[in-house]
Amino acid sequence: xxxxxxxxxxxxxxxxxxxxxxxxxxxxxxxxxxxxxxxxxxxxxxxxxxxxxxxxxxxxxxxxxxxxxxxxxxxxxxxxxxxxxxxxxxxxxxxxxxxxxxxxxxxxxxxxxxxxxxxxxxxxxxxxxxxxxxxxxxxxxxxxxxxxxxxxxxxxxxxxxxxxxxxxxxxxxxxxxxxxxxxxxxxxxxxxxxxxxxxxxxxxxxxxxxxxxxxxxxxxxxxxxxxxxxxxxxxxxxxxxxxxxxxxxxxxxxxxxxxxxxxxxxxxxxxxxxxxxxxxxxxxxxxxxxxxxxxxxxxxxxxxxxxxxxxxxxxxxxxxxxxxxxxxxxxxxxxxxxxxxxxxxxxxxxxxxxxxxxxxxxxxxxxxxxxxxxxxxxxxxxxxxxxxxxxxxxxxxxxxxxxxxxxxxxxxxxxxxxxxxxxxxxxxxxxxxxxxxxxxxxxxxxxxxxxxxxxxxxxxxxxxxxxxxxxxxxxxxxxxxxxxxxxxxxxxxxxxxxxxxxxxxxxxxxxxxxxxxxxxxxxxxxxxxxxxxxxxxxxxxxxxxxxxxxxxxxxxxxx
Numbered sequence: 001x002x003x004x005x006x007x008x009x010x011x012x013x014x015x016x017x018x019x020x021x022x023x024x025x026x027x028x029x030x031x032x033x034x035x036x037x038x039x040x041x042x043x044x045x046x047x048x049x050x051x052x053x054x055x056x057x058x059x060x061x062x063x064x065x066x067x068x069x070x071x072x073x074x075x076x077x078x079x080x081x082x083x084x085x086x087x088x089x090x091x092x093x094x095x096x097x098x099x100x101x102x103x104x105x106x107x108x109x110x111x112x113x114x115x116x117x118x119x120x121x122x123x124x125x126x127x128x129x130x131x132x133x134x135x136x137x138x139x140x141x142x143x144x145x146x147x148x149x150x151x152x153x154x155x156x157x158x159x160x161x162x163x164x165x166x167x168x169x170x171x172x173x174x175x176x177x178x179x180x181x182x183x184x185x186x187x188x189x190x191x192x193x194x195x196x197x198x199x200x201x202x203x204x205x206x207x208x209x210x211x212x213x214x215x216x217x218x219x220x221x222x223x224x225x226x227x228x229x230x231x232x233x234x235x236x237x238x239x240x241x242x243x244x245x246x247x248x249x250x251x252x253x254x255x256x257x258x259x260x261x262x263x264x265x266x267x268x269x270x271x272x273x274x275x276x277x278x279x280x281x282x283x284x285x286x287x288x289x290x291x292x293x294x295x296x297x298x299x300x301x302x303x304x305x306x307x308x309x310x311x312x313x314x315x316x317x318x319x320x321x322x323x324x325x326x327x328x329x330x331x332x333x334x335x336x337x338x339x340x341x342x343x344x345x346x347x348x349x350x351x352x353x354x355x356x357x358x359x360x361x362x363x364x365x366x367x368x369x370x371x372x373x374x375x376x377x378x379x380x381x382x383x384x385x386x387x388x389x390x391x392x393x394x395x396x397x398x399x400x401x402x403x404x405x406x407x408x409x410x411x412x413x414x415x416x417x418x419x420x421x422x423x424x425x426x427x428x429x430x431x432x433x434x435x436x437x438x439x440x441x442x443x444x445x446x447x448x449x450x451x452x453x454x455x456x457x458x459x460x461x462x463x464x465x466x467x468x469x470x471x472x473x474x475x476x477x478x479x480x481x482x483x484x485x486x487x488x489x490x491x492x493x494x495x496x497x498x499x500x501x502x503x504x505x506x507x508x509x510x511x512x513x514x515x516x517x518x519x520x521x522x523x524x525x526x527x528x529x530x531x532x533x534x535x536x537x538x539x540x541x542x543x544x545x546x547x548x549x550x551x552x553x554x555x556x557x558x559x
Contacts, residue, residue, distance in 0.1 A: 034097075034147075035095050039097055039098040040098065040104065040107055042115060043094075044092040044093075045089075045090070045092075046091075046172050047087070047088075048152065048179040049085050050183055059198075060198045061193065061198040061202060069206060069210075069216045069217055072217055073218055078218050078220070079191055079193065080190070080191060081189065082190070083189040084189060085185070085187045085188075086183050086184065086185055087152055087183050088150065088153045088178070088179035088186065089150065089152065089186050090156070090171065090172060092149075092168045093145075093146070094146050094168065095144070095145045096111060097142065097143040097145075099141040099142065103142075107142060110138050114166065115165060115168070146163045150175070152179045152182060152183050153175055153178035153179050153182055154181070156175065157170075199216075203215045223300070223303040224300050224303045226303070227296065227303035231289050231292060231293050234316060234318070235289045235290070238282050238286045238289070238319050238322075241322060241323060242279065242283070244326065245282065248270075248326070248327055249275050249276075254529065255270060255329055256270065257327050258325065258328060267327075268326050268327060278326070282322070285317055285322075288316040289315075289316050291315075363399075364399060364555060366553060367553045368553055369543070370524045370526070370553060371542070371550055371551040371552060372486060372488075373489055373543065385545055386544065387543065387544055388541075389456040389540075390540075390541040390555075391437060391539035391540050392538065392555060394441075394442075399538050399539075399557050400439035400441040401536050401538050401559070402437050402438070402439055402472045402537060402538060402539065403442070403443075403472055404437060404469060404470065405435070405436070405437050405472055405496070405505060406436040406469045406505070407435060407466070407467040407505070408432075408434035408436065408455075408457065408458075408459050408460045408465060408466055408467075409433055409507055409509065409512070410428045410429065410432075410458070410465070410547060411462055411464075412428070427488070428490055428548055429509070431490035431491060431492060431509055432507060432549045433459070433544075433547065433548050434457030434549070435456050435540060436448070436450070436452040436455045436459070437455070438452050439453070439454075450469060456544065457549050458546065458547055467506060467512075468505050470504050475498060476499060476537075477497070477537040478497060478499040478528055479497045479527045480526045481494070481495040481523060481524070481525050482524050482526065482552060483521045483522065483523050484521070486522055488518075489545075489548070490549075491549055491550075491551075492510070492518055492521055493509055493521075494506065526553070528556050529556060535557065535559070536556065536557055536559050537554060537555070538555050539554075539555040540552055540555060
């Protein structure tokens with residue numbers, strides 16, 4: 001938000017005073033919630049200034065008799081209006097919210113192509129991109145908000161034409177020419193009193209009569225803008241925390257308390273009392289910031305350093321300190337786990353797991369991915385090229401619960417004749433390679449020979465490398481344990497347990513594949529987020545290459 005305040009030359013001080021982005025009377029076109037929640041944001045500004053002549057030499061300062069020189073700024077201000085700029089100004093803010101975070105780079109490329117401003121009227125840079133946009137699915141699962149404000153230029157577009165990226169480009173290109181025929185005052189020209197000869201003469205008269213400290217005292221607000229921007233950033237951060245706390249109180253089952261640590265000695269408890277205390281703290285800090293902002297008008301020197309060069313301590317606490325203490329979200333959608341997504345793979349497109357379609361499902365919880373990608377410089381064919389998967393793709397609309405489940409593992413064959421191939425195949429012996437499953441929706445459809453209907457990954461024809469087929473139709477999974485060796489790019493074990501901690505089905509590289517337990521195994525537990533709800537395991541998501549499943553996470557549904 002600070003960037004928008006700066007780019008549009010709005011008042012950070014006024015925004016704090018009114019509690020929202022505020023500048024001139026028309027500055028309310030900035031929808032701060034849309035901007036703060038967006039993944040991509042663009043500001044398009046066109047300013048046209050006609051030649052304006054000011055003649056401060058013809059202006060005369062008229063003093064007030066009996067005015068206390070120290071009260072000069074309170075009465076006259078620190079400068080005066082010597083004229084007005086005429087022309088026009090066009091501002092547009094384009095905020096794009098992307099559900100599938102892996103598409104952000106592509107969205108930015110497409111948007112920047114659309115927003116390329118033509119060099120002259122009549123040239124339409126964005127036209128071909130607009131046509132391609134309609135043919136492409138890149139804009140699916142995105143929300144675009146366009147806020148527009150202008151002065152001058154008259155009627156800049158047909159009232160029946162909707163605002164979109166192409167319209168913004170067209171209007172911005174034509175705006176300077178429209179202002180030529182329809183200009184208006186856009187801003188005032190502010191001039192310091194010391195530029196007036198008559199003021200300097202009057203001030204010199206006071207100095208000669210009252211001594212060197214008897215002249216007019218004009219407060220200096222030059223440093224206040226920078227300090228006001230810092231205050232505004234902290235104010236908006238606290239405003240965001242206020243909204244987050246309200247969401248935590250409304251959906252407490254989707255959060256968990258932070259663990260007490262050296263960095264977080266006093267985490268906020270997930271109780272109504274603690275959350276309300278945190279809200280009161282936020283309101284107190286926002287009040288302190290607003291009070292400090294008001295003091296700057298009377299004491300602008302607060303923004304400066306003292307004689308020793310030391311800056312005055314801030315009257316408020318850094319909002320980041322409170323943010324570190326708040327409960328963390330545990331019930332998440334794919335967009336909340338965007339950090340787990342590979343930068344080289346996209347969860348969209350034919351034959352790939354279209355994770356983006358589940359992004360807004362509040363009834364689904366995508367646990368973070370466990371494991372890591374294939375190790376670099378892997379010469380074995382198929383290793384190194386990851387493909388995303390999601391078992392929900394078999395029933396995307398219903399997200400039907402699992403009824404049958406079986407795991408497959410990789411089998412190393414002694415007939416591998418190349419040394420490198422044999423070495424990497426041996427190291428992957430018994431690692432998870434595929435998931436076979438069925439859902440309630442598959443009850444009356446054709447199945448594989450073992451009774452399952454779908455699979456992800458590379459199946460093994462040798463039943464020795466299969467886990468026990470689990471019947472989940474009348475059983476509730478409460479916990480899934482995943483084991484992997486960091487840097488291996490493989491899953492060594494996966495174990496499913498019910499609420500009584502009884503093992504339902506599992507596959508372990510060690511034991512079932514008849515190898516020794518790998519050293520340095522990392523064990524992670526993923527459980528159903530069962531607070532204030534009934535959650536059921538409905539699938540898995542992650543990445544696989546041509547040989548193994550490299551990363552995996554569980555998917556839970558509230559039923």
